[in-house]
Amino acid sequence: MMNRGGKRMGAGRPRGTNHYGEPTKPVRIPVSKIDRVLRFVREREDRIPLYGNEVPAGFPSPADDYAEGVLDLNAHLVREPTATFFVRARGDSMIGAGIHDGDLLVVDRSLEATNGKVVIVSINGELTVKRLRQAKGRTWLIPENPDYPPIDFQEQDDTHLWGVVTNVVHSL
Amino acid sequence: MMNRGGKRMGAGRPRGTNHYGEPTKPVRIPVSKIDRVLRFVREREDRIPLYGNEVPAGFPSPADDYAEGVLDLNAHLVREPTATFFVRARGDSMIGAGIHDGDLLVVDRSLEATNGKVVIVSINGELTVKRLRQAKGRTWLIPENPDYPPIDFQEQDDTHLWGVVTNVVHSL
DNA sequence: TTTTTGAATAATGTAACAACATTCAAAAGG
DNA sequence: CCTTTTGAATGTTGTTACATTATTCAAAAA
Secondary structure (H helix, E strand, O other), X not given: OOOOOOOOOOOOOOOOOOOOOOOEEEEEEEHHHHHHHHHHHOOOOOOEEEEOOEOXXXXXXXXXXXXXXXXXXXXXXXXXXXXXXXXXXXXXXXXHHOOOOOOEEEEEOOOOOOOOOEEEEEXXXXXXXXXXEEEOOEEEEEOOOOOOOXXXXXXXXXXXXXXXXXXXXXXX | OOOOOOOOOOOOOOOOOOOOOOOEEEEEEEHHHHHHHHHHHHOOHHHOOEEOOEOXXXXXXXXXXXXXXXXXXXXXHOOOHHHEEEEEOOOOOOHHHOOOOOOEEEXXXXXXXXXXXXXXXXXXXXXXXXXXXXXXXXXXXXXXOOOOOOEEHHHOOOEEEEEEEEEEEEEO
């Protein structure tokens, strides 16, 4: 009754039986980000509950159990990470499309800029966001604000179409 | 020449002069994720692949230069993960605040619902988004659309204030 | 045979430490 | 008197150390 277990091949807790299946190292993290970092390393970082218009059972405690209706903003808004970038919108020329001054635009370079899409173009080194309209063999950049005039794409020098705006993030 | 500096009020490096402006703590991270975690905690607005209105050098290939430094939308839009949830907006009663039908609302339950904030409330089991207005000792829920009337919060039954809307994600 | 026990060993959170960074008043130099 | 240099004091930081907890498995007990 005095001597159990003991020294032997394979005694003790095996390596790699931790939560991650690999070694860990301490890393110094700003306190306000510890919560998010832990969520990330525990692979639940981006699972945040999504609700419709009805108050669901258990609504008061999203942190508890939300098996259904979780949403990852990165996955939801960025379909092609390598072809995606962000632009900060300036001005109110696209207010009719829900794009306000200061909004963050998610731009996908891999999407085809077809008729009616909202696109990012550079004209003489300046970025602008407009709706693409192709008619009568010509291409126009249409603001969605009656105070601004349409732009004839062919008449401009040094133009480039950078991508299609897929989402607008507006901060309140 | 032997005694310079020395003990005194305000001697030494001031608190809060670190890279983050707040204290740090060691957190054990799986080795394969250390790089990503460090990139995340060290990320600053000016290092984000986010462009203003000028076409910057190297703009044509955001994926190349910033392949590893892409802005994490979750981190950018969700400050308090355990207190955050999403709601899908319905209707156009908040069109003036840039909230369109079908938009995704990021809601933070940990923020104080002060006068002027856009909030999510439930009234008789239904979720709604309105601007909170406190005046003359009363609380009103104000739509941002002249077609809709203000709601007297006190006159409603079965109400609950769920959180403050911090961001609106609008898909094009 | 099945169940319980405990030595061996790994994992984990955090304290501690050494090296580095920063500040500012005193000292040194003009 | 003014400017420059110096170094003690104090905060920051990456890493190590360590006490505690978790896990395993064969021997002991039932």
